[in-house]
Amino acid sequence: MPKTFKPGETAPRSGQYEIVGPRGGRTGIERTVVRDEPLPPTKAPGQRFILTDPTKTK
Template sequence: MSGKVNELKPGEKAPASGQYQEIGPLGQEGHEVTVVKGEPLPPTTTAGSTYTIVDRTKNKSGLG
């Protein structure tokens, strides 16, 4: 894992509502999931993967 600031681990609470993309351990892009602010991010499909937000919701909960 590269340790980038925007990487979120599965189970962490989402800082903002929106679309999160799974990023594999080698940097490959995976599927996207919709998560509501404050809810935990779901398990990833590959061990060592993380999430990064790609599209914030266009309302107050998308501000983060």
């Protein structure tokens, strides 16, 4: 299972973060987040983020 991040946590890397449900089910909803910025709120309680597509530029 990939590492998950809570809404409001600082993003460790820039890229596309997908929202996953409380039991790990993927929603297909992605958000673009820049490194060191907070992750946005989710639509339902218990949801988290996983990094699905990190940015390839430095």
